[in-house]
Amino acid sequence: MNVAPAGPLDGAARTRPDGWLANPLSTDRSLAERQARTLLGRHHPGAPAPVRCLTARYRTAAFALGAPPRQLLKRHADEAAYLGETLAYEVLADEHVLPALHSTSDSSRTLVVDYLGDGVDLTDTDAFEELIHTVAVVHTASGRWNPAVAEAMSSWHVEIALSSSASDWISSPDDWHHLMQLMADAHGPDHVPLGHLDLKPDHVRRNSDGRLALIDAETLRPDLTGLPDLITLAYIAGPNDRLPPPRWIRHAYLRHVNELGAEWTDVALVNALTAFATATDLHSLHGAQS
CATH class of the missing domain: 3.30.200.20 (Phosphorylase Kinase; domain 1)
Structure with missing residues (x-):
């Protein structure tokens, strides 16, 4: 019997123990x-x-x-x-x-x-592609920062990650550094690898002007790369045959992220996904590499 994955980043995500939060909010x-x-x-x-x-x-x-x-x-x-x-x-x-x-x-x-109360029907292929474009905008944002923001975030450049030890939670430092090299090749050495959005269908809304917006951005980090988001998009679409298949999602992401200034090839992107999975003990790429 096939067991559904616990979540899009099952294996890479670290479950916190009960009681970890010192001052929880009231649930009343x-x-x-x-x-x-x-x-x-x-x-x-x-x-x-x-x-x-x-x-x-x-x-x-x-x-x-x-x-x-x-x-x-x-x-x-x-x-x-x-x-x-x-x-x-x-x-x-x-x-x-x-x-x-x-x-x-x-x-x-x-x-x-x-x-923002207006949700988005992601079974509409155009809407799903708009979501992919929005995610790609986040992933390439550091290339458009004004000088003050760029300077404040300079300690997160991928060139620094390449010359630094991998974090303790990384299972394979070699694969992580390979991933950082692929990031530097695609985005440049001063790229800040923003990613890890809390992507869920309910978190995709529309502004009053009709533009798509993402809510609940507290999980965003400047060191995890955008690959968790591409993997999550594949996970969201995976069980629903009304949504685009993972291969289509990867190719659409590749097109949008390159239009926004990156220089990924499909081969390099697949290699980056594989390196991320190995480095973090991710259990499944949900077909994003297929």
Whole structure:
């Protein structure tokens, strides 16, 4: 019997033990809503009312602001997740791939962004290709950064990763350095390998102007490359015959990422996917390399 994978990055993802979060948020929606009102008054006084709790989880909580909702308050319990999301807004500020950001508060680990209620039907091939283009925009963003952002992120250049030891969680340092070399060949030595978006069908929305946007960007990192996202796209499409096959997804990604300044070949991209899988103990590429 075939067992479905635990997730798109099964094997590469590291499961955290219970109790790892020192100060979890309340999962009681009424309490979470009362707390949100207090935080809004202190840290986001210009946000619209009323407040309605959408989700109350121990790591994050989300609240619709206004009736009808115009903005969204997002609260993080984990500092790393909050910093990851604020980083995403900083490094992708000119790319228009996230909801508009209105305000942030480091002390409360909260953000107020546009509320995007319109989902996207990814069974429409044009919409799925638009998602691929949006992902490619994220992956190539470092080539379009203004000098201040480029300087602030310079410690994440792939040329530095090539000359540094691989992180402890990497299973095969040789394969990881091979991957970094392939990244440098395709994007240049000063490329910052942004990737690891939390890609799910429900996280793909549309702005009021019709442009596609990605919500929940707290997982974005400047050191994991964009390959987890390409693998996740293949995973999303895999079990649904109404979605494009993984090979089509890889070829569409190749076209879009190269139009945005990269110089991948299909052979190099397949080699990079294989190196990523070996380096991280990824259980499956979900057909992305086929």
